[in-house]
Amino acid sequence: MSADLKPLTGANMAPDTPVLSVQDLTVAVRTQGGLLPLIRNISFDLARGETLAIAGESGSGKSITSLAIMGLLPPPAVRVTGGCIKLGDRTLTGMPEPELRAVRGNRVAMIFQEPMTSLNPVMTIGTQLIEAIRAHEPISRAAARRQALEALSAVRLSEPTRRMGQFPHELSGGMRQRVMIAMALALKPDVLIADEPTTALDVTVQREVLDLLRDLQASHGTAILLITHDMGVVAEMADRVVIMRKGVIEETGRVDDIFAAPQQPYTQALLAAVPRMGQGGRAVPRPDAPVVAELRDVQVRFDLRGGVLNRVTHRVHAVEGVSLDIRAGETFSLVGESGCGKSTIARAIVGLVPHTGLIRVGDQTVGTMTAQARKRLSAATQIIFQDPMAALDPRMTVGDQIAEPLLIHGTGDATSRRARAAALMEKVGLTTAQLDNYPHEFSGGQRQRICIARALALTPKLIIADESVSALDVSVQARVLDLLRSLKDEFGIAMLFISHDMAVVENISDRVAVMHLGQIVEVGSRAQIFGNPQHAYTKRLMAAVPIADPRAQRPDTPRMSGDIPNPVHPAGAIVARHLMQEVTSGHMVAVPG
Amino acid sequence: MTAATTNTRAVPESAWTRLRRRKMAMFGLALVILIVGAAILAPWIAPYDPFEQKFDGLTMFGEPLPPGGAYVLGTDLLGRDLLSRLLYGARTSLIIGVVANGIALVIGTVIGLTAGFFQGWIGAILMRFTDLMMAFPALLLAICLAAIFQPSLWIVAFVIAMVNWVQTARVIYTETSALAARDFIAAERTLGASTPRILFKHILPHLVPMIIVWGTLGISTTVLLEATLSYLGVGVQPPTPSWGNIIFENQTYFQSAPWLVFFPGAAIVVLALAFNLVGDALRDVLDPTLRGSD
Amino acid sequence: MAAYLIRRLIQSALILLGVSFITFFLLYVLPADPVRQIAGRSATPETVANIRAQLGLDQPFIVQYGRYLAGLFHGDMGRSYLQKTDVATLIMSRLPASLLLMVAGIGAELVVGLTMGVVAALFRGRVLDNTLMMTSFVTVSAPQFVVALLLLYVFAVQLGWFPIGGYGTPAHLVLPAMTLGILGSGWYARMMRSSMVEVLRADFVRTARAKGLTRSRVILRHALPNAILPIIAMIGIDIGIFMGGIVVVEGVFGWPGIGQLAWQAIQRVDIPIIMGVTLVSAFAIVLGNLLADLVAPLIDPRIRIR
Amino acid sequence: QETLDPNAVSGGNITVTYKDDVATLDPAIGYDWQNWSMIKSLFDGLMDYEPGTTTLRPGLAESYEISEDGLTFTFHLRPGVKFHNGRDMVAEDVKYSLDRVTNPATQSPGAGFFGAIAGYDAITSGEADTLTGVTVVDPATVEIKLSRPDATFLHVMALNFASVVPSEAVDAANGDFGKMPVGTGAFKLGDWTIGQKLVFEKNADYWRAGLPYLDTVTFEVGQEPIVALLRLQNGEVDVPGDGIPPAKFQEVMGDPAQAARVIEGGQLQTGYITLNVTTPPLDDVNVRKAINMAINKERITQLINNRAVPATQPLPPSMPGYTEGYAGYAYDVEAAKALLAEAGLADGFDTELFVMNTDPNPRIAQAIQQDLAAIGVNASIQSLAQANVIEAGGAGTAPMIWSGGMAWIADFPDPSNFFGPILGCAGAEEGGWNWSKFCNAEIDAEATAADSMIDPADPARMQMWSDVYMKVMEEAPWVPVFNEQRYTMKSERMGGADALYVDPVSIPVNYDYVYVTE
């Protein structure tokens, strides 16, 4: 693709005029009580070739701001009530829909938060790209196709020609996000708005997407408006940053300045909350503490059926011979890229998926269980699911849901259960007034805390936290981590912590296991893994973590553009197991080969 | 989400309070009450005996009388007062449209829910059975059952329930399978919740919107199905009136005596609509994600 | 794919077997005697017994059913008691008409219903939406016979646009298909509306708009195919409902389909015809469901056939 | 021999519609409303009727002789009659046809009519495969011997069931003769699209010179009566086979132009209620009489737009043997109540009334129900499919049945036709068509005696039949309700005497004699 810039609107424009200028923007939602502002008096400029980051906690109005720029505020309730948005010398606010349509995609493009749902599931990638191009350029289908292919190559998607004919569900999250970027960049827009482009991706993929954005910006000179709550991403990507909170701008400035000397207390708190590698607290390996959970040669396979008799033809080897011990009072972390089998182990421990091999929690062997044994197991171990929204029943009040385990286990009466639910709510930092609210009325972080409260209701011996903080913004994340840590100390609960965020893992763990394709490739104490990573895969994971310091220089990592490694094998196939070798006491590494 | 949580309501409103605020729902409810009331009070409010073939109810040539005059909605082909027959017919039609349809919904829900939740061989057997019933001509089944058992209102209601559960079962099955795979159900399992608890406390409430949609659509179809059965001679036996069989008895007269088709037809539409208004509102009110949007 | 088809066909065969058994049983216990119909009013008891024996109706149920099945496996659906001719011939001469009507009817139903649903969804909460949803209730509550006659009266008799009943040309098809289309559209309108409302909120629709596509393209190319997905399963269910409702429409429009054949056969307990029509319509339903399941992945690539 | 209509023009096509499909055109089997007259035009029997009347005349037999004892009939066949396939019709064909219709393998519903022919029992029991009573004297002469005298035998020979069919065509059809009929009639089957239409073509070689007038007759089946009438009004249909639907009756009669094309005629039909004499309390003759008195026949005829006349006895007025001046049981509620009280049922009783489920029968049943309620008899209605009502009637489980829609249009114009299967002992057994299960040996004997008389029109015989029916009325196993009148409508261009359109045998119209005027 050529590196020359698309001429900006109008010849009369001075080179230093901002491409995008937002002045006093106010967006309000119409409610029964009148207009309720969502964002107030937002102003910022975006210069050519610049990256401006908008950071801030969840619900601060970041997405609303970007949607206002695109003219895509959800009708009819939400609309712009004041201020103006200018693209070059054209005013976008109040522009009639057909004209606005010509601007969208062509001059301003947007990448949405959710790569999984932002592409039309029933259209091929190619069609979606081509139609975007042809909506703005009167060119033939063949020409548009060529252009689309170029765009796909530009985002370094492997086998672009084949991808053109594929459907979104056939691509991984990272690949879909690249398609979104290709689509946004195919028309060489002046401004690219990226709303949390990497939140849903795991570290290694996040790394690649960020690199890609930077490269494209360098070659096209596109101005990027980057929305994120990850301060690491801000530090790495942005030239300037806008900090938002509750619909207003708290602070604006150059990235270096803000990180070095934040002016507002909120910004200071935000930055303080960012977990950084190498800042882990005391780690206390407890080799003598009693074993709470014991896994021996655990294996989980999912059958894929087919054929006339619907017999098993393939199997997903999700977990392949995993053995580990979790001791009382310790935090054991499991890390690894998406699809490596972390959640499956978690589910096997609580008996949600059938397994072979031995899993013992306390004195309870997990397997085919009677209803009574099931209940006893649930009293001993609890899981906090990856997605808190999905794990709560949307049609039951949170109070009832927190009290439900007590009800199931026949503890206390209605009033005492409610009192306990109220106490738990307070323990996780929510108010008792919210007991009768429904899950959708809470923010993501709050929901996660509700899940924690529910998990604590039975005071289990082991809590499994599956990616419990990945989707939260830093300030909330810090609060939840603190909470988990204090609960662990208070009740002596053991914790299996699953995450792909190495910084968080380093902060919270006592011991760490690294998983790859269903097997553990390295296990040891936090110090051993982070201080002396042995396996190539572990090293790559470490390198992918963004550093929340604009001055830090990350060494270049080799880029991959391949698929997620595939754990599917034909039925009956035997998968080679890694041989583990002890490096130092308690630090085991898979022997390469 | 912060903004949304700041205006937390301290006292949650009951579903009824919220329902009461909706004008259309209240209108629908009023209609339902009106119809049910009319059905119950038929003997007191009907101007004439619904079975009496009035001497002055037909013209010399045996034609029914049009609306107006002594017979407000006109008379039928036997010279009976149409209004009185409609009022009494409401009883039959309510039993068919509400009770029979309700039983069908319950059967469909139970089968769909069981099959969708347990999958495995129970699910397979139930769904194959459902497929079989779907492939089986409902009308033939109805005719045979009714002929074997001798038609009466309750047999007819039973027959209608027997043929009408199939579609509901299919739809509920699909929905339940999807629900059962969701994380919050897994969460319930890890909490040690019993199967009945998961089914009734956590899955069933999510099926309510679907049940309401099929239930309200089912009202008019079952009322008409009863009429078809009457037409085939296996429905509610004459002279018992039902809205459906009034239409069917007189449908060939739609040109010469349109009132005989129009009024009962309108009654069915109003009944279905009334339940729909209430159902729609109820669905919204019971859906906590829509709370505050009213 | 082939394996899937074979598996489904085996399943279908089992379903048909079940249908044949139940129907045969119901007809066996039905309080009506086909021999009386055949023998006529002046027949002596000996004649009646003789005919009963000839038809094998004096045999135990299992023997009768076994014979019927054996016949079926040899492609023999038996002979009509009263028409004294092969049931297969009778059905085959009428089946094309029924299938044509069914396809056209479902087509009309979909066109009318889906359009109503989409329009209602686009104008959600406005007067047009309410009017359309109200209309959908009227159509599901309307008696078939009356609607059929009304259309016939207005469009054929009064306006003379179409022939008054009959079969043969496309013009003949319009009114019967329209009747079925109007009557069934209400269901689809309601389903489509809620499906469409949901899809219009989806992220990918926002993406499509962000690309600067025209409104019509966003609706027709992006929202519509996705909104139709849940409707496809409905069509499978609908074929069953359809087969039951076709009799009246065939009657009014003089459409020579199997509905009329079945109707007469039921009135006169012509068991071989009833069995034949039941099996053929069950087959159509099973096949329709299979087709719906095969079409679904064409529209939704996420559904994979295994 | 044949007097042709001087106004008649040859050629043209008419369109006739029916709701129900034509099941078969096999004369040995067809016994439906719509195929009866079609078969009449495709086939001929030895005997025939004057068009538009109930007067017998020779058909394929040019002449016939009856022996003194009335047991031997000798028929002399008309020479030069050809089947549609071109072959000459001979005496062998007559014998073959009679053998065929009586052979149990044919499953003819009309076999019972031939019970008087010698050897009938042997063939029905399977001991013989030919009727010993039928002999071919020479190719032009057939002799038929009866085992007992049968005054109605010539009528029987005029029935469709006695039609002469060519054996080679029956064999060639391989069981499907009903779909590929070959006869000697005025028309031959042209085209048959199953479920849609049949086209009859003129038989150019028809033995009645000059007939038929029409070139073709098209029958369109599967047409709802109300739609057929709309089409008639639109000029697309010439004769609606199912008549004028009740819903349209007043409209048609109210318009003079249309009313002028309506033809009214009598019909050999009686609508009645059977009272099961074996079921208490209907086994009490007083109860049956009370019920007879309770029915308001005038009102019931009004309900069907006065398209009938109230009946007093089983026979319709146009049937020979009808008792003139008999008033029957007059409508008298008080007298009825008194009779009931006498029977010890002053408070009435509960019973069931079975009825076939097609309009207007359930309506009539409701009117009957109301009349019964007036004397305290509480009858619940069982409105069922035809086959179920027939089953209940045959099994004797139905206390009362309204006959509408299922019976009884006479097969031939003779009083005996209303007795045998429906009022005689033979039909009273399990499964028979005598739904009142009325069996009186004395009356049966008198009926047999009347039928044994040789001359069917003998006034003494008519008197005997009149007696029989009067005695039946004494016992009151039926409530005769009305005799339906036929109302047919025709298109403007249809010609021919009105009588042809209300032909008592060829319903709805005698295709051989009608013509079109344009």
Ligand SMILES: Nc1ncnc2c1ncn2[C@@H]1O[C@H](COP(=O)(O)OP(=O)(O)OP(=O)(O)O)[C@@H](O)[C@H]1O
């Ligand atoms: N359609 C809507 N109607 C009413 N309020 C809305 C609507 N969409 C968003 N809001 C509110 O506007 C506020 C800002 O939302 P926005 O989506 O911009 O947050 P955000 O900063 O992007 O958060 P996140 O990091 O969670 O994506 C929130 O309080 C939210 O509840």
Ligand SMILES: Nc1ncnc2c1ncn2[C@@H]1O[C@H](COP(=O)(O)OP(=O)(O)OP(=O)(O)O)[C@@H](O)[C@H]1O
């Ligand atoms: N029910 C299932 N049927 C078939 N395959 C499954 C099933 N559940 C999980 N898998 C597969 O098993 C593998 C491991 O999945 P798992 O969810 O454990 O990964 P993970 O490490 O938790 O990934 P992530 O970080 O994305 O959550 C994946 O390839 C996944 O596709």
Ligand SMILES: [Mg+2]
């Ligand atoms: Mg956002």
Ligand SMILES: [Mg+2]
């Ligand atoms: Mg996971």
Ligand code: NI
């Ligand atoms: Ni490896």
